[in-house]
Amino acid sequence: MRRDGKTTSLWQDQIPDYESDNQALKSGKIYDVLVVGGGITGITTALLLQKSGKNCIVAEANSIGFGTTGGTTAHLNTMLDTDYHTLISNFDEKSAQMVAGITREAIEMIRQLANSYQANCEFKELPGYLFAQDEEQAKYIDKIVEASRKAGISIEYTNQIPINVSFQKALVFDKQAQFHPTRYLYALANAFEKAGGTLLQDCKVTNIEEGDIIQVPTSQGTIQARQVVYATHIPPGVNLLHFRCAPYRSYVLAVTLNNEAQYPDALVYDMQDPYHYYRTQDIDGKRYLIVGGEDHKTAHMENTETCFRNLESHVRQYFDVDQIAFRWSSQYFETTDGLPYIGHLPGASDNIYVATGFSGNGMTLGTVAAIVLNELLTTGQSPYKDLFAPGRVKPVAGFTSFVKEQADVIKEFASKWFSQSDLGELADLAHDEARVVEYEGTSIAMYKDEYGRIHAVNPTCPHAKCAVAWNSTEKSWDCPCHGSRFSCDGELLTGPARSNLEKINIDELEEADGE
Incomplete structure (x- = not known):
């Protein structure tokens, strides 16, 4: 099972990529909802909406479970990473009670869905x-x-x-x-397709054109939908949420x-x-x-x-x-105040939604997001609409954290982007080693694999122009500013970037050097 790194999680071992029964994009068809992202948030949201009478399509850039759902530890909690003392301090007692209530509801929903669709996910x-x-x-x-x-x-x-x-x-x-997340995810995806939903894998969303009918160019053609949900861990492009x-x-x-x-x-x-x-x-x-x-x-x-x-x-x-x-x-x-962002995407038209900022509680809060989004997209209302609103502005709660995160972003722009080393270091790369080097005034991110082959890319993240850093464990170039990740050859693994790192042909550089 593919995932966004070189290591293999317990949940992906000896499990093949999901085989979809309904992969065809119907030309000219207008879907009620396009869900972008095939993790627990996207698949659960799509299933609930399909069962509520919406005609849904899911577009996953790789295979379902490729990202965090395939790399979770699959704890299901009402006691979240942001404890209730902090929640009451940042919000109020009623908000904390609402969080406790919706997380209990989410865990019970996972139990019910696992039983209903015979997920064999060992929910316990x-x-x-x-x-x-x-x-x-x-x-x-x-x-x-x-x-x-x-x-x-x-x-x-x-x-x-x-x-x-x-x-x-x-x-x-x-x-x-607790449960087995990928077995659960596959069972829900199968149920979604049997309910009439369309699931597209290896379908990369490249852009979005807002309107009453949203036009969404993808690697498999243009999808038309009345509403769009970004269930991509963090929304792509440049958005206010990337700074929160x-x-x-x-x-x-x-x-x-x-x-x-x-x-x-x-x-x-x-x-x-x-x-x-x-x-x-x-x-x-x-x-x-x-x-x-x-x-x-x-x-x-x-x-x-x-x-x-x-x-x-x-x-x-x-x-x-x-x-x-x-x-x-x-x-x-x-997030800056400890609660996820679920609802209308700030700065976008009213028919575009998002779910992000789950901290270390993605399996629980991803399901919470599906519950809330199903309510918002079918009725326009949810008792949790204001609590989780992505556009909420709280000038006190989380302000110090917010400033710190932005200071880190500024630091990366000011220092990491201009890091240099001598060209001679290129020859000194050991097998399975990576480094950003300077070649004739151009920064190059280089990796020498275990076979001695050189992989080189432009180290500038296309999202917000930060410089990427090497992740020696997952063999990826990671952006320290907003979390975009790329393979050693620059292929986009996770957003918010929309495009790959620019690939550099090392052979041409070496020939030019020899001349």
């Missing part, structure tokens, strides 16, 4: 544990308990946690869950253990910065411990292999590891 409801390891964390846990109870979360202190890690204080919250969302990467290990008793039958989280998260997954009779962490802003870590080494060291400190079976990384976007 479990308790969640959060533990503090120092005095400061312990004090903050008290704030989380108080705020969570105000939001309506069932939460209690506990003297035990299901992993062998020392702690000062811990709490347990019920009715969390910051891209991050997270790292994951799936390991087997020598001691069967060490597999936790729960979802577990520490309070480190960045935090670690743990759970168990059974797949076809084989058991894995999944551990994630080491998060950092995209392209802000010079050697991403260090993240995996640190994570492996952490796992081996507390667990009797038999084998590192899988390792992978994935991307998510943080």
